[in-house]
Amino acid sequence: MTDWREIYETDCALPPGRRLDDLVAELAAALGDPDPEVRDGYPYAVLAAWIRRGVIDGERCLALGDLMAERFTDPRIEARTFAPLVLEMIVSQGSLRPEWLDAFAAWYRSEADLRGCDDTLGWLHAVAHGADLLATCGVRPDIDPEPLLVLAAERLLTPTDYLFAQREDDRLAKAVARILTRTDLTAERSTAWLSPIGAAFAALERGPMPVWVSNTARTLRALYLLADLGVSAERGGHPVPLAHGDAVKARVAEVLRPVLP
Secondary structure (H helix, E strand, C coil): CCCHHHHHHCCCCCCCCCCHHHHHHHHHHHCCCCCHHHHCCHHHHHHHHHHHCCCCCHHHHHHHHHHHHHHCCCCCHHHHHHHHHHHHHHHHCCCCCHHHHHHHHHHHHHCCCCCCEECCCEECCHHHHHHHHHHHHHCCCCCCHHHHHHHHHHHHHCCCCCCCCCCHHHHHHHHHHHHCCCCCCCHHHHHHHHHHHHHHHHCCCCCCCCHHHHHHHHHHHHHHHHHHHCECCCCCCCCECCCCHHHHHHHHHHHHHHHCC
């Protein structure tokens, strides 16, 4: 059994006498482990460092990405929700297959278990983890941003009994805002994805607010703020303006009107 803490404390240096392929396989297994100390602990940190530094590159990165794409249909929620985090690491370094996006989209729009954190399994965070991958894919110039904006809307419109409690609304709003910084987007393309949400809000009947409506309204309010102030990729970073921030704000305000007091 590899001591990942020891590796982490040696600046994530490769341990002598170990095959990299064996270590990568062990890390891949750890990132789906039900023990949160394993899944979200030292193995996660080591994997992130090795991908970022190019220790895991080329065919190894592609194979790892293929495995994570397969995990979107894994019966274990902890495996499904950590797959986008690993894919985000890989895509950030340049590797991407179209089928990874297809697998991600199918999972993200339909995942039913949206719990932020579980007492036994630890962090799950399907919406937030998926949002991180959504943003990283959405700022790549070789990817059409509109289907990803539509995917964000589909995620919000999917009925759920889980009320966002762990800043999922902020994470998803930030992902959408980052996509909307793309200068190749027109004002119309920056706002068209909001139309299904507007139609759904307009059709609401009087009575208690459904959970999905609360989640969606809070996400859009956060997006309005980012459209006004700009969005940074990293916490504390320099905010970048949205390509059509005023148009986004106007459309978000219009969409939100039916659910405002």
